[in-house]
Amino acid sequence: MTRGDPIPVASGILLCLALAPAAGIAQITVSGTAGVSLAEHRVDIGNGIEESRGLLFGAGGVVAFRSRLEISIGVAGGSLSTDAAGAENRDVGEVGIEASFVPVRWLALQGSARSRAYSTAIARQHWTTVGVGAEVRLDFATSPVRGVLRGGLLPVVAVNGLPGPDVALTAAAGMEYRSGSIAGGLFYELERYDFPDVGTGRRLEQVTKLTFRFTVRRGGRASRP
Amino acid sequence: MRRLVLGLTLVVAASPSARAQTETGDQLRQAEDLYERLEIERAVPLLRQVVATSWPHAVTQDQRVEAYTYLGASLALLGMGDSAAMYFRSAIERDPFTDLDAQRFTPAQVALFRQARRLTFAVAVRPVAAGRVDPRTERATFTVVTTHRASLRVELRPADEKGAVELFHDVNDGLREVRWDGLLPDGRLAPPGRYELGVVGRSQLLARSDSMRVYFTVAHETPPLEDTLPDLSPAQLLPERLLVAAGAKDLIKGLVIAAGALAVSSVAVNRDLGRGGRALAIAVGATAGIAGVTALLNARHERDLPANIAENGRRRVARAAANASIAHRNAEKIAETVLIIRPAAGVGP
Numbered sequence: 001m002t003r004g005d006p007i008p009v010a011s012g013i014l015l016c017l018a019l020a021p022a023a024g025i026a027q028i029t030v031s032g033t034a035g036v037s038l039a040e041h042r043v044d045i046g047n048g049i050e051e052s053r054g055l056l057f058g059a060g061g062v063v064a065f066r067s068r069l070e071i072s073i074g075v076a077g078g079s080l081s082t083d084a085a086g087a088e089n090r091d092v093g094e095v096g097i098e099a100s101f102v103p104v105r106w107l108a109l110q111g112s113a114r115s116r117a118y119s120t121a122i123a124r125q126h127w128t129t130v131g132v133g134a135e136v137r138l139d140f141a142t143s144p145v146r147g148v149l150r151g152g153l154l155p156v157v158a159v160n161g162l163p164g165p166d167v168a169l170t171a172a173a174g175m176e177y178r179s180g181s182i183a184g185g186l187f188y189e190l191e192r193y194d195f196p197d198v199g200t201g202r203r204l205e206q207v208t209k210l211t212f213r214f215t216v217r218r219g220g221r222a223s224r225p
Numbered sequence: 226m227r228r229l230v231l232g233l234t235l236v237v238a239a240s241p242s243a244r245a246q247t248e249t250g251d252q253l254r255q256a257e258d259l260y261e262r263l264e265i266e267r268a269v270p271l272l273r274q275v276v277a278t279s280w281p282h283a284v285t286q287d288q289r290v291e292a293y294t295y296l297g298a299s300l301a302l303l304g305m306g307d308s309a310a311m312y313f314r315s316a317i318e319r320d321p322f323t324d325l326d327a328q329r330f331t332p333a334q335v336a337l338f339r340q341a342r343r344l345t346f347a348v349a350v351r352p353v354a355a356g357r358v359d360p361r362t363e364r365a366t367f368t369v370v371t372t373h374r375a376s377l378r379v380e381l382r383p384a385d386e387k388g389a390v391e392l393f394h395d396v397n398d399g400l401r402e403v404r405w406d407g408l409l410p411d412g413r414l415a416p417p418g419r420y421e422l423g424v425v426g427r428s429q430l431l432a433r434s435d436s437m438r439v440y441f442t443v444a445h446e447t448p449p450l451e452d453t454l455p456d457l458s459p460a461q462l463l464p465e466r467l468l469v470a471a472g473a474k475d476l477i478k479g480l481v482i483a484a485g486a487l488a489v490s491s492v493a494v495n496r497d498l499g500r501g502g503r504a505l506a507i508a509v510g511a512t513a514g515i516a517g518v519t520a521l522l523n524a525r526h527e528r529d530l531p532a533n534i535a536e537n538g539r540r541r542v543a544r545a546a547a548n549a550s551i552a553h554r555n556a557e558k559i560a561e562t563v564l565i566i567r568p569a570a571g572v573g574p
Contacts, residue, residue: 038505040502040505042498042499043498044497044498049498049499051499105460138478138481138482140475140478140479140516140520141464141468141471141474141475142464142467142471142472142475142520142523142524143475143516143519143520143523145475145516145520147478147479147481147482147513147516148482149481149482149485151493167495169493171489171493172489173482173485173486173489173506173509173510173513174482174486174509174513175479175482175509175512175513175516177516186508186509186512187509188486188489188490188502188505188506188508188509188510190489190490190493190494190502192493192494192495194495204495204497204498206494206495206498208490208494208502208505208506209502209505210502210505210508210509
């Protein structure tokens with residue numbers, strides 16, 4: 001993503017996903033996902049907390065093979081606004097890929113890679129992260145609802161101009177409701193980065209999001225009640 | 226060169242049977258050369274030696290038939306018709322496929338040979354040749370013979386089954402090629418296994434019958450088939466009845482998710498950065514809690530779940546449809562099966 005308005009881009013991708021014929025090959029499930037997040041970004045570089053908020057729009061696709069392996073790609077973008085004195089509004093854009101192995105129905109082991117860019121009128125900052133984690137999936141027996149708890153570490157965080165963080169983790173919790181091939185979910189997501197002090201004070205950075213995600217699935221059905 | 230000679234010497238020395246057959250072959254070639262030069266009187270003793278019981282060397286069936294045939298032909302040229310016919314009959318009895326080439330032998334010889342055929346009754350089938358037969362476009366061919374006009378039945382049967390395929394049943398005189406489409410009487414493709422090809426004939430000139438059997442194997446060459454989908458496991462089906470206990474479990478799950486959201490917003494966040502989006506976590510936690518309580522209330526009374534029953538039915542139908550599709554594709558592949566036919570050991574009357 002660039003400094004341009006990311007909403008049309010995300011909308012275009014969403015439209016493409018919506019119009020694209022889903023491949024319904026036996027044992028293969030293809031899903032298209034669109035989401036909107038209320039994001040809250042906080043950073044403290046030693047001069048107090050700078051907070052910015054905004055809406056991020058995302059879209060993605062997931063291919064699941066035999067309910068055991070899931071490959072997902074996604075893009076997201078939006079703007080974060082701030083009222084902090086001396087701070088600038090920023091555009092955010094990211095693209096990511098994630099692979100999940102599902103050894104049992106309620107657990108997925110995940111690996112991911114993501115590239116994110118923050119852009120202001122005068123600068124752009126690139127983030128590249130690689131993460132590993134696990135997701136616990138709790139299916140309700142009485143209704144087509146699934147609860148999700150997710151946690152992970154980011155052993156690789158490369159940010160231009162910054163050293164690698166001491167602490168880098170992600171966590172999430174959420175609920176998803178399914179009706180037929182359509183699902184809607186609400187998720188709370190957290191990213192935390194604690195960078196070491198390199199003489200100018202510690203840089204602490206955190207992103208929290210409340211995401212509403214809408215999914216359309218085609219092909220084989222998931223093996224959950 | 227010396228090694229080659231030594232090797233050949235060893236081979237010949239190690240194979241007395243082959244050497245004996247060579248002796249017989251040499252004798253036959255010598256006799257045939259004499260016959261071709263019309264030195265019949267010199268050829269006949271050589272041929273008689275070969276068929277005599279006192280001949281010390283091994284004689285193959287083909288060599289013996291060849292000797293009898295040339296003896297018959299030689300004696301026919303010498304005007305000894307009865308003896309010629311007798312030797313021709315000996316050749317025909319041993320190999321009913323024996324024939325005289327009208328281009329190489331005189332009409333008198335051929336006439337005597339035909340007479341011998343009329344006086345001798347035998348049926349035979351050539352050993353099955355190895356081959357590859359696509360039943361959609363090709364046929365396996367078997368060659369049978371009767372020495373003269375006879376009622377002939379040619380049957381093919383799996384060695385371990387009773388069902389027989391009648392390939393031919395009619396009057397026959399001489400050589401005949403019988404074709405087989407690779408199918409059994411019920412229309413099935415012949416399964417892999419050992420088969421018997423039997424010919425039975427009854428002479429229409431003599432009160433005699435004869436039969437012969439040969440064996441061959443059939444193997445299938447089929448493209449790889451797809452596996453059908455396994456039965457749906459309980460984990461792949463929705464619960465079809467709502468149980469009270471399930472509502473309590475779902476409440477617990479909802480509370481776990483709610484607690485998880487709050488835990489993330491309180492434990493995992495960096496407290497130095499303030500609230501950490503706690504309101505967002507509370508929104509998710511409240512949703513999870515409401516979902517859990519709703520599940521509990523919804524399951525107060527046990528009852529069937531028509532939607533789940535319908536969904537399970539849809540999944541079963543989808544699986545059945547997928548399996549039907551796989552079965553259809555497999556059937557198309559099986560229809561492409563090619564029969565690999567190979568001769569097998571065994572021959573009998």
